[in-house]
Amino acid sequence: MLRIEARGEQRWLVGQDLEVCLQDFAHSWGSVTGPVLLLASGPSANEFPLHRYRSLPVVAMNGSIVRCVEEGIRPFYYLCDDPNFVIGRSALALMGVSHGEHLAMSLDVLQAIHSADATALSGKKIYLLERVNRQDGRAVMSDRAYAWSIRNDDELISNFSLLRRKPNRIGFSLNLKRGYFGSRTIPFGALQLVCHLAFRQVFVVGMDLRQGGGRFYEKGEAALPSSLDEDFEQYILPSFALMARKILPRTGMQVFNLSSVSRMPERVIPKITLQRLDELLGVEPGASTQTAPSTGQ
Numbered sequence: 562m563l564r565i566e567a568r569g570e571q572r573w574l575v576g577q578d579l580e581v582c583l584q585d586f587a588h589s590w591g592s593v594t595g596p597v598l599l600l601a602s603g604p605s606a607n608e609f610p611l612h613r614y615r616s617l618p619v620v621a622m623n624g625s626i627v628r629c630v631e632e633g634i635r636p637f638y639y640l641c642d643d644p645n646f647v648i649g650r651s652a653l654a655l656m657g658v659s660h661g662e663h664l665a666m667s668l669d670v671l672q673a674i675h676s677a678d679a680t681a682l683s684g685k686k687i688y689l690l691e692r693v694n695r696q697d698g699r700a701v702m703s704d705r706a707y708a709w710s711i712r713n714d715d716e717l718i719s720n721f722s723l724l725r726r727k728p729n730r731i732g733f734s735l736n737l738k739r740g741y742f743g744s745r746t747i748p749f750g751a752l753q754l755v756c757h758l759a760f761r762q763v764f765v766v767g768m769d770l771r772q773g774g775g776r777f778y779e780k781g782e783a784a785l786p787s788s789l790d791e792d793f794e795q796y797i798l799p800s801f802a803l804m805a806r807k808i809l810p811r812t813g814m815q816v817f818n819l820s821s822v823s824r825m826p827e828r829v830i831p832k833i834t835l836q837r838l839d840e841l842l843g844v845e846p847g848a849s850t851q852t853a854p855s856t857g858q
Contacts, residue, residue, distance in 0.1 A: 562576065562672065563575065563576040563579070563668065563671055563672045563675055564576065565583075565668065565689070571583070571585075572585075572689070574671060574682070574687060574689075576675055577679070578679060579675065579679065579682060579683060581682055581683065581684070581685065581687055583687055583688065583689050584663070584686050584687060584688045585738070586688055586736070586737040586738040586757065587738045589688070589757070589758055590736065590738070590757055590758070590759070591758070591759040592758055592759065593618070593758045593759050593760055594759065594760075594761075595617075595618075595760070595762070596617055596760065596762040596763070596764060596841075596842060597617060597618045597619070597620060597637070597755050597760040597762070597763055597764070598611075598614060598617050598618070598619045598620070598764050598765075598766055599619075599620050599622075599748060599751045599752070599755065599763060599764070599765045599766065599768075600619055600620065600621045600622065600625040600628060600629065600636070600766050600767060601622060601625055601747070601748045601751075601765065601766065601767035601768040601769075602622070602623055602624045602625045602767055603767040603768060603769025603770065603771065603820060603822075603823070604767075604769060605766070605767050605769050605819075605820040605821070605822055605823075606625060606628055606766050606767025607628075607767075609628075609766045609767065609819060610835070611628055611629075611632045611634065611766075612632050612849070613849045613850065614842075614849070614850050615632060615633075615634050615849065615850070616849070616850040617842075617850055618636075618637035618760075619634055619636045619637060620636060620637060620638045620639075620640065620751050620754065620755060621636035621638070621639050621640070621657060621661065622639070622640040622641065622747045622748065622750075622751055623640075623641055623643065623646050623650075623653070623654075623657075623747055624646070624650060624653045625767060626639060626653060626656050626657040626660060626661075627653065627656070629660060630656060630660060635660055635661070635662055636657075636660065636661050636662065637662050637663065638661060638662070638663045638664070638665055638751075638754060639657040639658065639660070639661025639663070639664050639665070640664075640665045640666070640690070640747060640750060640751055640754065641654060641657065641666050641667075641670045641747070642666065642667045642670060642690050642743070642747060642750055643670065643747070644667075644669040644670050644672070644673040646670075647670055647673035647674055647677065648673055651673075651674075651677040651678075654670075654673070654674055654677070655674065655677060655678055655681055658674060658681045658682065658685065659681070661685075662686065663686045663687075663688060664685055664686065664687045664688065665687075665688040665689075665690045665737075665754060666687065666688075666689070666690055667689070667690045667691070667692075668689065668691075668698075669698065670690075671687070671689075688737070690737070690741060690750065691740045691741070692740055692741060692742070692743055693707070693717060693732065693734060693739065693740035693741065693742055694707040694740070695740070704726060704729040704730050705721075705722070705723070705726065705729045707719075707729070708720065708721040708722075708728075708729035708730075708732070709721055711732075715735075716734065716735045716736040716739060717732060717733075717734055717735070717736075717739060717740075718732055718733045718734075718735070718803070718807050718808060719731065719732035719733075719742075720732065720799070720803060727795055727796070728799070730742075730743075730796065731744070731796070731799045731800050731803055732800075732803065733752075733753060733756075733800070733803060733804050733807070733808050734753050734757070735753075735756060735757065735808070735812070736757060737753060737754060737757045741753045741754075742800065743796075744796055744797055744800035744801075745788065745792035745796040745797055746770070746789070746792070746796075746797050748765060748768050749797070749800050749801065749804075752765075752804065752816065755814075756808065756812060756814055760814070761812070761813055761814045761815065762814075762815050762841065763814060763815065763816045763817065764817050764819055764833075764838060765816065765817065765818050765819060765820070765830070766819050766820070767819075767820060768818060768820050768823055768825065769820050769822055769823050769824065770789055770793060770797065770823055770824040770825055771789065771822070771823075771824050793824065798825070798826075798829070801825060801829050801830060802829050804816075805829050805830065816830050817830070817831055817832075817833045817837075817838070817841070818830045818831065818832045818833070819832070819833060819835075819838065820832070821834075
C-alpha cells in the first residue's frame with residue numbers, strides 16, 4: 562500500500578519500489594497568468610477544435626486525456642480523484658499519468674494507478690489532492706461543524722446551515738494546500754485548481770453534465786456508471802452557484818462554458834460560441850492561437 566511520509570518540510574509518496582517527493586501546492590499558488598482550457602468528458606468535447614487552441618494550457622481530467630493524445634497536446638495538469646475510474650479505465654488513467662506535465666490526484670487514485678502499473682508514478686510531478694475535512698479518507702468533523710468552523714475563513718468558502726445537512730458540504734477552496742471541495746463532479750475540482758494557480762480566464766469544454774449523454778470516449782453497455790442525475794440538483798448546481806455568487810466577483814476569475822447543450826444554466830456559467838471565444842482571446846476567427854500564457858512552473 563502507498564503511504565504519505567513527512568520528511569522535514571517535504572512529503573513523500575512511498576510504497577513498494579516507489580519513492581516520489583510530492584509537489585507542494587503552496588509553491589504553485591498564484592504561479593500563472595493568461596487563459597486556460599478545462600477539458601471535461603461530455604460528448605460535446607468531441608466537437609471542440611482543440612488543435613486550434615493548442616498553445617493554451619489544458620487541464621485534462623479522467624478520460625478527456627484521449628482528446629489531448631489525439632491532438633498531440635501535453636496537458637498542463639491531469640486530474641483524477643475517482644479510484645473507480647482508474648479501476649474501470651486503467652489504460653486511460655495511465656495515459657493521463659504518462660502525458661500530464663503535472664498530476665493532481667487523491668491518494669486512493671494513486672494507489673489504484675500503482676496497482677495497475679508499479680512503474681507509472683516514478684519521476685512524476687505529483688500534487689496530492691485532498692478533500693477538505695478529511696484525514697485518511699474520513700471526516701474529521703461533521704459537515705455542519707466543519708462549515709461552522711470556516712464560516713469566517715478567507716480561503717475556504719462554504720455554505721452553512723443549521724437546518725439542513727447537505728448545504729454544509731458545498732464550498733470552494735482558494736488554497737488547495739488546505740484541500741478542495743468535491744461537489745460530485747471533477748470539473749469543479751479543476752476550477753478550484755485553476756483558481757489556486759491564478760488563471761483568471763477559464764474556458765470549460767465538454768461539461769455537458771447529462772447522464773444520458775454519456776462520455777465521448779465510451780458507448781453502450783461498456784460505459785461506466787454515472788450518478789449525475791442524482792447529484793446535479795443537490796451538489797453540483799449549488800456548488801457552481803456558490804462559485805458564481807461568492808468566488809468570481811471576489812477573485813475576478815471569469816468562467817465560460819463552451820458546451821451549448823450543457824445542463825449548467827447560463828445564469829450560473831455563461832455559454833459562449835467559438836466566435837466569442839476567439840474574440841475573448843484576441844485572435845482572428847478560425848485562426849490558431851499563437852502564444853501560450855506565461856506560467857511560473
